[in-house]
Amino acid sequence: MVADTSQAGGLLIERATAQDLDRILRIEQESFSVPWTRKMFEVELNQNPFGHMYVARPSGGHEQEGGFIGYVCFWVVFEEFRLMTLAVEPSARRRGFGRALLRHAMAQGRAQGATRALLEVRASNAAALRLYVQEGFQQGAVRMRYYTNPVEDAVLMELEPMP
Numbered sequence: 363m364v365a366d367t368s369q370a371g372g373l374l375i376e377r378a379t380a381q382d383l384d385r386i387l388r389i390e391q392e393s394f395s396v397p398w399t400r401k402m403f404e405v406e407l408n409q410n411p412f413g414h415m416y417v418a419r420p421s422g423g424h425e426q427e428g429g430f431i432g433y434v435c436f437w438v439v440f441e442e443f444r445l446m447t448l449a450v451e452p453s454a455r456r457r458g459f460g461r462a463l464l465r466h467a468m469a470q471g472r473a474q475g476a477t478r479a480l481l482e483v484r485a486s487n488a489a490a491l492r493l494y495v496q497e498g499f500q501q502g503a504v505r506m507r508y509y510t511n512p513v514e515d516a517v518l519m520e521l522e523p524m525p
């Protein structure tokens with residue numbers, strides 16, 4: 363049985379709620395050139411039976427205590443775990459929070475029966491690509507000119523079996 367929340371290294375990861383949406387949107391807008399809209403997050407939170415969203419809240423005396431510094435959204439569709447979005451507030455990056463969110467999400471996916479993890483990432487996103495490779499993902503096909511603003515290829519990545 364995998365706990366729905368996880369706490370380690372001064373970080374509490376728990377399910378996102380409607381109260382978290384304003385801050386999620388702010389981090390999203392700071393993190394992506396084509397950010398998700400409020401409506402898209404609301405669908406994941408309230409309507410998508412396959413969708414899951416978690417936020418990472420610093421705990422234990424951290425300067426950002428009370429708020430949260432990152433979030434992850436993923437789908438679990440039968441045996442498939444699909445990472446939909448992952449972001450950490452710019453001022454809190456490079457402290458292990460992105461990795462902790464990804465690992466928490468994948469543990470939830472495994473607990474729900476997923477055996478294969480999939481994601482897609484901009485070809486120029488060196489930080490995310492390195493994180494995913496470190497976590498065991500392998501590069502698959504490239505979708506040419508998949509993204510807009512700027513137009514860019516998408517790299518598909520896969521991890522099977524999930525650890």
Ligand SMILES: CC(C)(COP(=O)(O)OP(=O)(O)OC[C@H]1O[C@@H](n2cnc3c(N)ncnc32)[C@H](O)[C@@H]1OP(=O)(O)O)[C@@H](O)C(=O)NCCC(=O)NCCS
Nearest residue numbers: 393448449450455456457458459460461483489490492493
């Ligand atoms: C990708 C992202 C979530 C990583 O979050 P983070 O909390 O900074 O990452 P972590 O501190 O957990 O770092 C984990 C690993 O990611 C890689 N990484 C993270 N930032 C990096 C950077 N600026 N340059 C190179 N590698 C980087 C490293 O391999 C790092 O491991 P290391 O510190 O042991 O070398 C964060 O950079 C972000 O929010 N980016 C904008 C949104 C985004 O691109 N999301 C992914 C969409 S697919």
